[in-house]
Each structure stands twice: as C-alpha cells, then as structure tokens.
Amino acid sequence: MPKDILKEVMNYLHKDNGYVLQVFIVVFAALVLDFFQRKMLRKLQSRLEKTKNRWDDVILRAIRRPLSLVIWAGGLYMATVIVQEATKAVIFTAVEPLRDLVVVAALAWFLIRVITGAERNLLESGRDFDATTVDAISKLLRISVIITTILVGLQTLGYSISGVLAFGGVGGIAVGFAAKDLLANFFGGLMIYLDRPFSVGDWVRSPDREIEGTIEKIGWRLTVIRTFDKRPLYVPNSAFASIAVENPSRMSNRRIKETIGIRYEDAEKMEEVIWRVKQMLREHPDIDQNATLIVNFNCFAPSSLDFFIYTFTKTTNWIEFHEVKQDVLLKIIEIISGVGAEFAYPTSTLHIARPDDEKQSTAPDFPPA
Numbered sequence: 001m002p003k004d005i006l007k008e009v010m011n012y013l014h015k016d017n018g019y020v021l022q023v024f025i026v027v028f029a030a031l032v033l034d035f036f037q038r039k040m041l042r043k044l045q046s047r048l049e050k051t052k053n054r055w056d057d058v059i060l061r062a063i064r065r066p067l068s069l070v071i072w073a074g075g076l077y078m079a080t081v082i083v084q085e086a087t088k089a090v091i092f093t094a095v096e097p098l099r100d101l102v103v104v105a106a107l108a109w110f111l112i113r114v115i116t117g118a119e120r121n122l123l124e125s126g127r128d129f130d131a132t133t134v135d136a137i138s139k140l141l142r143i144s145v146i147i148t149t150i151l152v153g154l155q156t157l158g159y160s161i162s163g164v165l166a167f168g169g170v171g172g173i174a175v176g177f178a179a180k181d182l183l184a185n186f187f188g189g190l191m192i193y194l195d196r197p198f199s200v201g202d203w204v205r206s207p208d209r210e211i212e213g214t215i216e217k218i219g220w221r222l223t224v225i226r227t228f229d230k231r232p233l234y235v236p237n238s239a240f241a242s243i244a245v246e247n248p249s250r251m252s253n254r255r256i257k258e259t260i261g262i263r264y265e266d267a268e269k270m271e272e273v274i275w276r277v278k279q280m281l282r283e284h285p286d287i288d289q290n291a292t293l294i295v296n297f298n299c300f301a302p303s304s305l306d307f308f309i310y311t312f313t314k315t316t317n318w319i320e321f322h323e324v325k326q327d328v329l330l331k332i333i334e335i336i337s338g339v340g341a342e343f344a345y346p347t348s349t350l351h352i353a354r355p356d357d358e359k360q361s362t363a364p365d366f367p368p369a
Contacts, residue, residue, distance in 0.1 A: 022079075023079045023082055026079045026082065027079055029075065030075025031075075034071045037071065041060060041063070044060060058121060061117060062113035062114045062117055065109070065113075066106040066107070066113070069102065070102075070103055073102040073103060074099070077099040080095040097156055097157055100156045101153050101157065104156060107149075108145050108146065108148075108149035112146075115138050115142055118138070122134050139220070184238035185220070185236050185237045185238045187238075188238040189218065189219065189223075190220075192223070192237060192240060193218070197247060198249075199215065200215050200218060201215060202247055203215075203247070204246065204248075205246050205248070206243050209239075211225065211233065211235060212227065213225040213233055219237075221236065222235065223236075249316075251316050252316070253288050253291055254312065254313045254321040255311070255312050256309065256311050256312070256313065256324075256325050257308070257310050259298065259306050260306065260336075260343070261301055261303070261305060261306045261344040262342065262344055263304065263305070266305070266340075266342060273335060273339055273341060276338075277295050277307075277335055278293070280328075280332075280335065281293055281309065281328070284324075286314055287324075287328075288311075288312045291311070291312035294310040295307065301344075303344055303345065303346045303347050304344030304345075305344070311328075
C-alpha cells in the first residue's frame with residue numbers, strides 16, 4: 001500500500017502541474033532547515049556563554065540572522081528554478097544574479113555584526129581602550145565593508161567595476177566642489193580621530209569661541225558638546241581646524257592662586273604668617289609637594305600688606321578641588337587669627353584741618369615815608 005501511494009505521488013510530480021507541490025516541498029525544507037539551525041545555534045550559544053572567551057559569542061550572535069537569509073535565498077532560488085522549468089517564464093532568468101547578490105549582502109551583514117560586537121566587547125572588557133579610537137576604527141571597517149559590498153554587487157549584476165570607478169573619479173571631483181563643507185567636516189573628524197585632542201567624556205573649552213562643555217559624541221560631520229547648562233552644542237568638525245581647544249580634563253593638577261592682605265598695624269607679624277602658611281601647605285595631604293609651592297610677601301597695597309600663595313592640588317576633579325581649596329583658605333584664616341593679626345579691608349583716612357579762630361590777620365607796620 002505505501003508503495004502505491006509513493007508511486008502515485010511521483011506520477012503526480014511528473015505531471016505538468018506538479019511543480020506547485022515541488023515548490024511547497026522546497027519552501028517547507030527551507031523552513032525546517034532554518035528552524036533547526038536557529039535551535040542548534042541557540043543551544044550552542046547557551047553553552048558558549050558559560051566560557052570565559054567572549055569572541056566566540058560575538059561570531060555566533062553575528063551569524064544567526066545572515067545564515068537564515070542565506071538558507072531562505074537558496075530555498076527560494078530552487079523554488080523559482082522549478083517554476084521556471086515548468087512555466088518557461090523569462091522573468092525567472094534574473095533570479096540567479098539576485099541570489100548571488102543576497103549571498104553577498106548576507107556576508108556583508110555578518111561582517112558588520114561581527115565588527116559591532118567586537119566594538120562592544122572591547123568597550124565592555126574593562127581594559128584601557130580609548131573609546132574614541134575604537135569607535136573610529138569600527139566606523140572605518142564598516143564603511144570599507146559597505147563599499148566593497150556595493151562594488152561586488154555591481155560586478156554580480158554585470159556592471160564593470162573599472163567603469164564604475166572611473167565614473168566615480170569624475171563624479172567625485174564634481175561632488176567635491178559641491179560638498180566641500182561636508183568633506184571639510186569629514187576630514188576634520190578624521191583629524192580628531194587621529195590626533196585625539198579630546199575624547200568622549202572630556203571637558204573642553206575654546207578661548208576663540210564660546211565653546212565649553214563635555215564631549216558627548218564625535219561624529220564624522222559634527223561633534224556634540226553638552227554645555228554646563230545641559231544644552232547640546234553641535235560643532236562642525238571643520239571648526240576645530242581653525243580654533244584653539246583647551247582640554248582641562250587632561251590637566252595633571254589644579255592650581256590655587258590667591259592674594260591675601262593683612263593690616264599695616266600687623267606688619268611685624270607678616271613673617272610668622274608666611275612661615276606658618278608655608279608649613280601648612282607642605283603638610284597638607286591634598287597638596288602636590290612635587291609641584292611649585294610659593295608663599296611670599298608680595299606688595300604694599302593702599303590698604304593692606306599683601307602676600308600670595310601659589311600651589312597645586314593633587315586632584316583634578318572640579319568638585320574635589322574646591323573642597324581642598326576651601327580647606328586651605330579656612331586654615332589660613334586660623335593661622336592669621338592665631339598670631340593675633342587681622343585681615344585688611346579697604347579704608348580711607350580723612351584729615352581735616354581746624355582753623356585757628358583766635359588768629360587774626362593784621363596789616364604789616366610800614367615805616368613812614
């Protein structure tokens with residue numbers, strides 16, 4: 001009985017209208033194959049996630065969807081070949097280059113997913129990788145994959161790559177003149193990636209323009225800076241080629257520079273004040289003793305005797321710096337009060353002459369002529 005059924009099915013498949021069943025079988029086979037590969041890769045991924053190696057996870061995640069695309073491209077290609085053989089339709093002759101194009105696109109998709117996963121792994125690995133450099137390299141690799149895919153796709157469709165490149169060279173000149181600002185921003189972004197004057201998260205400012213804030217994103221055309229009042233500032237990359245940029249985030253120390261005045265009446269106590277302030281700074285745990293440290297009597301001001309302090313903190317954090325500076329200034333107040341001196345403040349002394357009421361002016365006595 002089963003042999004008779006199988007024979008009837010085979011006879012049906014050889015009939016002129018049996019291609020529909022063949023197409024159904026091919027599509028169903030592609031569906032089953034895709035289901036099993038997804039299930040197998042999912043089990044394999046659950047095992048690989050338990051290992052210390054993270055790169056096999058990247059490849060496994062990257063291959064799942066492109067592999068499904070290749071399976072369906074192969075299944076649909078076989079189905080269209082069956083339909084073409086049965087119907088002799090000319091339209092199905094274009095299926096083969098489309099199949100090759102889909103396979104090339106799937107390969108490019110896989111490479112881009114690998115690059116994205118590798119970038120994420122490097123940034124999350126905890127090692128000292130520069131985020132800006134990793135982002136730049138990943139962008140260059142993705143652009144290279146996309147351009148190569150386009151060229152291979154054109155070659156697959158029957159176009160000459162040499163002709164395309166020649167046309168691109170001539171067209172590139174026209175585009176270069178039309179989009180010179182865009183190209184200037186692109187190469188400005190490239191110079192930022194190569195020179196690395198700042199990175200994402202750095203605090204920057206420019207003395208030439210009103211630019212100050214934290215770098216939020218470095219793109220190929222724009223750099224996004226978040227100002228201290230939380231507004232986004234979009235700066236074209238070409239602007240950084242013509243302005244000076246300070247990067248306070250990379251300073252080694254922060255400076256304390258203050259001028260302090262005491263009264264002229266406390267002039268004899270100036271030397272002791274300077275000595276005690278200098279000792280306090282040398283013993284302060286948050287002051288960098290390897291940097292310049294100066295405490296000296298500076299000048300005779302109109303209302304005070306001024307001395308200045310010039311020193312550097314160990315921390316570069318803005319909030320911690322102000323805590324250290326506050327502690328130093330409070331200790332200076334204690335020192336000046338401890339020696340019995342007082343701070344000076346602007347004063348003016350007015351001298352008023354009192355007229356002598358008893359003195360009267362008399363004419364001189366001249367001898368008679």
